[in-house]
Amino acid sequence: MNKRQFLQRALAGVSAFAVAGCDRLNKSPWFADVLSAGESLNRRVHHLLGGRVSMAQEFTEADLSPTFRGNGSTNPSDAPYRAMVADGFVNWSLTVDGLVDKPITLSLAQLRTLPSRTQITRHDCVEGWSAIGKWTGVPLAQVLALAKPKANARYVVFHCADTYGSGGGRTPYYESIDLLDAYHPQTILAYNLNGKPLPTANGAPLRLRVERQLGYKHAKFVMRLELVESFAHLGRGKGGYWEDRGYQWYAGI
Ligand SMILES: Nc1nc2c(c(=O)[nH]1)N[C@H]1C(S)=C(S)[C@@H](COP(=O)(O)O)O[C@H]1N2
Ligand SMILES: [Mo]
DSSP states (O other), X not given: OOHHHHHHHHHHHHHHHHHHHHHHHHTSHHHHHHHHHHHHHHHHHHHHTTTTTSOOOOOOGGGOOSSOOOOSSSSXXXXXXXXXXXXXXXXXEEEEEESBSSOEEEEHHHHHHSOOEEEEEEEEETTTEEEEXXXXXXXXXXXXXXXXXXXXXXXXXEEEEEEEOSTTOOEEEEEEEEXXXXXXXXXXXXXXXXTEEOOXXXXXXXXXXXXXXXXXXXXXXXXXXXXXXOOTTSTTSSSSTTGGGTOOSSOBO
């Protein structure tokens, strides 16, 4: 087992434990402490191993997976998203707002004229599968430079076009990362997969790639970036759809 596999399994274990333990345990203060201690420990270990400043491994064309599987929402049924698919995303735009000096709206065509980065990386899902794909997109740092985050901005929240869930109902998918990851050179808003516009299953027309974290952090169907100081006001307050259901906020690989 290499370092990556070890960390991935350790993380999956913590997540499964957190999810299984949720209801009753969450109410006891010591358990909340243990959980947050685990989280900051994970962040610290990752930092010690060089994870927070290093680059994720990049691969070659020969390493590409024959197909890049879709997971989670793969064909959102939400009406506003269906309408955007129907007209080929001509009316789609990305909004950047919240704690910024200059809120902006960018069309896909505008995003495609900004400097881009292409990277061949491996996606690791907590469910236990991986795939290697070639992503092209605009570095998130480029978009942030246009919107000019205010000094008190700490996180970027990704609001997605899909709702997800079953039984009890669906809620909007969302995610968040801190500015350290937001400015990392491999953090891109990807519009191409393997040289072609993103397929619907993989998040058309725009999805996040944040290569040193697990799959659920890679928000698909991104509509809006919100710069915030805290994510307490969103969802159940844990910073993401899966985090609200017990997964770790910092999902370092
Ligand atoms: N908007 C949105 N983003 C999402 C999800 C989702 O259901 N909705 N699933 C997440 C999970 S768990 C994974 S593993 C990856 C899957 O990306 P893929 O469909 O390109 O394989 O997207 C992540 N981003
Ligand atoms: Mo995943």
